[in-house]
Amino acid sequence: SQALIGLTLNNTGTDGTANDDIVISGALDVNGTLTITDGQLRLDTNNPNVTTAGAVAIGANGLVTKGTGIWTFDGTTAATYTDSSSAVQNIGAVTFNKTDTVAPATNDKVTLASSMTADTVTIDGTTGQADTLDLGSSGYTLTLANAGATATVLTISGTLTIGTSTIKYTATNSGGNVTINALSYSSLNLGPSSAETYDIAANQSASGTVTVDTNATMSIATSVTFTHSGSTLTLSGTISGAGTYVYQSATAFPATGTISSLLRFDATNNSQTASARTYGGAVEFYSNSSSAMRTVTLGSGTFTFSSHFYINAANTQDLGVSGETNNPTVNITGNLDFTGTGTGTEVLAAGNGTWTVSGSVDLTGGFYAPKVTDLNPTWDNAGYQQTDWTDDGFGGCTAAYSTSCDTASSTTLNVGTNVTSGGGTICTPFPTVDHTYRTYLKYDLSSIAGTNTVIRAQQEVNVTSAGDAVSLNRAGSDTPDAAACGSLFGVGGGTAYNSWSTWTTGHQSVEFLATGVIDLQARLGNSTYALVISGGSTVKSVISSTDSSADKPILRVGYVASSTTPTLVMNGTGTLTTGSSGFYNLTLSGTITVDAGSAVYVYNTLDMTGGAVTNNNFNLIMAGTSTTLKGGGNTIGNLRVEINTTSTLTGSDLSISNKLFVAS
Numbered sequence: 001s002q003a004l005i006g007l008t009l010n011n012t013g014t015d016g017t018a019n020d021d022i023v024i025s026g027a028l029d030v031n032g033t034l035t036i037t038d039g040q041l042r043l044d045t046n047n048p049n050v051t052t053a054g055a056v057a058i059g060a061n062g063l064v065t066k067g068t069g070i071w072t073f074d075g076t077t078a079a080t081y082t083d084s085s086s087a088v089q090n091i092g093a094v095t096f097n098k099t100d101t102v103a104p105a106t107n108d109k110v111t112l113a114s115s116m117t118a119d120t121v122t123i124d125g126t127t128g129q130a131d132t133l134d135l136g137s138s139g140y141t142l143t144l145a146n147a148g149a150t151a152t153v154l155t156i157s158g159t160l161t162i163g164t165s166t167i168k169y170t171a172t173n174s175g176g177n178v179t180i181n182a183l184s185y186s187s188l189n190l191g192p193s194s195a196e197t198y199d200i201a202a203n204q205s206a207s208g209t210v211t212v213d214t215n216a217t218m219s220i221a222t223s224v225t226f227t228h229s230g231s232t233l234t235l236s237g238t239i240s241g242a243g244t245y246v247y248q249s250a251t252a253f254p255a256t257g258t259i260s261s262l263l264r265f266d267a268t269n270n271s272q273t274a275s276a277r278t279y280g281g282a283v284e285f286y287s288n289s290s291s292a293m294r295t296v297t298l299g300s301g302t303f304t305f306s307s308h309f310y311i312n313a314a315n316t317q318d319l320g321v322s323g324e325t326n327n328p329t330v331n332i333t334g335n336l337d338f339t340g341t342g343t344g345t346e347v348l349a350a351g352n353g354t355w356t357v358s359g360s361v362d363l364t365g366g367f368y369a370p371k372v373t374d375l376n377p378t379w380d381n382a383g384y385q386q387t388d389w390t391d392d393g394f395g396g397c398t399a400a401y402s403t404s405c406d407t408a409s410s411t412t413l414n415v416g417t418n419v420t421s422g423g424g425t426i427c428t429p430f431p432t433v434d435h436t437y438r439t440y441l442k443y444d445l446s447s448i449a450g451t452n453t454v455i456r457a458q459q460e461v462n463v464t465s466a467g468d469a470v471s472l473n474r475a476g477s478d479t480p481d482a483a484a485c486g487s488l489f490g491v492g493g494g495t496a497y498n499s500w501s502t503w504t505t506g507h508q509s510v511e512f513l514a515t516g517v518i519d520l521q522a523r524l525g526n527s528t529y530a531l532v533i534s535g536g537s538t539v540k541s542v543i544s545s546t547d548s549s550a551d552k553p554i555l556r557v558g559y560v561a562s563s564t565t566p567t568l569v570m571n572g573t574g575t576l577t578t579g580s581s582g583f584y585n586l587t588l589s590g591t592i593t594v595d596a597g598s599a600v601y602v603y604n605t606l607d608m609t610g611g612a613v614t615n616n617n618f619n620l621i622m623a624g625t626s627t628t629l630k631g632g633g634n635t636i637g638n639l640r641v642e643i644n645t646t647s648t649l650t651g652s653d654l655s656i657s658n659k660l661f662v663a664s
Contacts, residue, residue, distance in 0.1 A: 008037060028048055074097055080113045109131070115141040116143070117143040120154070124157055142168065172192050209230055241260075248266045279304065294318075298351070301329075310339045332356065375554065380546050382439045383403065383491065386435050415437055435540075440530055444528070444529070448524050458510060460556055464505060466504050474493070479528055495515060588611040593615050595615070608654075630652070634655070641661070
């Protein structure tokens, strides 16, 4: 065939008729620009190969009917491709194979100036003359539309520059599935006209919209992740497989379509929303944030988790999963587990609905309650006592004491004792000077009504310098900020809540034990409430204050709203590990092993009817004002009825193998 310098087709016949057709009898080779202004280029009659070295421009009235030949972009200069027709033309099997060796990155390149549709695309990667297909920066779409027995419809040996464009797979494979290339997509669209499965066989990502249409199945292979950081997932088809779809968007995960792969809600960079729907694979709520707490909000309705439900605070910041706004019903076929290995806390605010778990429940290292309120101090400061040791002149030492405080606006607070060793011989081994610090934290509890029932509370702080043992008490006064600086240390502590043997750096929490919870309950609704943290005698801790830019102290209060009946049901075979969490209504109707180290706090009803509860050594504490215990013929090790609590045993018998203790 004769190579043409350039070619313009402008047949003005009637569309769809023979007098509009341009039929090519042999190979078509255009070394310059190919312009199809009007008319229909028929490549299906003789199936010729087409070779174009220059620009290709299909006008608004231009049409192409593909054949079985190959359309090759060759030559030694860069070119553009433009399709201005209303329905983007499918030009068949396309190969990009330019051959400049002087400046191949510049010259062996085709840039889209519109969308393009092809059956298959091959980008040549010959050493020294590798090709580049640039999809442009105006949001075009490259559609791969092959219908045949081919799994691979996009072959990239050179370079594919995606920019902001969409790659759309509509291809079907009669011999199996279609392979999705492992790329960093902008937007990815799977939209076949008939049922097709698209294999994700290697890690890949999308920063824009992902669309899985009705006929499409995105199948993610084992140990493979598809990371979606874009804002929108349009799901009317299926996402399946043993791999993981990582969803990072702040837009609610869609309630449509089917999701049966592993799913990770990745809230590292922003909080998220999960829609009520069926989740067919294990779901992990995850954050690797080191800058701020993130929250995944559960929508309204019924959630069905056909596998496991995991919460993972993987870094220093907390991660909350919250049902307290929409109060969903949640059914979990597998396990409910706090799996985080970071110093952040997993926080599950379950809401007022019923959660039913057919596997195990492990709340170790996290915080569970129907409603959770986090409060930062309205004021904090550290008061200290300074001790000066001096030679008394008679072979001994004299101690002189004085008190003062740090600056209330300081970004750090001291806890414990800072010892300075003596340098003299007479007072040794006494220190020359020491400072003993107490940190005071004042809170406003007026946002939590006294009609609510507290089932758990903890004080969380960020430790920047580790010390030894600490204790948590209610302060001797609820208004320590009213004390003069020299008198702050003397405010001291009131009711003892708990102690902590050692603190390491990072987020550390001190639980309010039963006495602390009862004391806090009595003070709900007050605008003034103060705690004091005291340290050990040898090593000082340093914590972030409420004046720091991040990692402020948090008083975390878990409670049940009045006139609500939140319930956790375990109806399968599994283990209950409470991790210091309390429950309002707890139903153990399956075969349940209570972890040997768990104390089970119940504030309204424990119903073991129909259940087989094993491990008779666990401690059951009935802690609400009026509680009900349905034994179901089970045996437990120890039962404690807390002070101000009335507990009624109903239904079948309950056996206690060790101790019954009624507090007074």
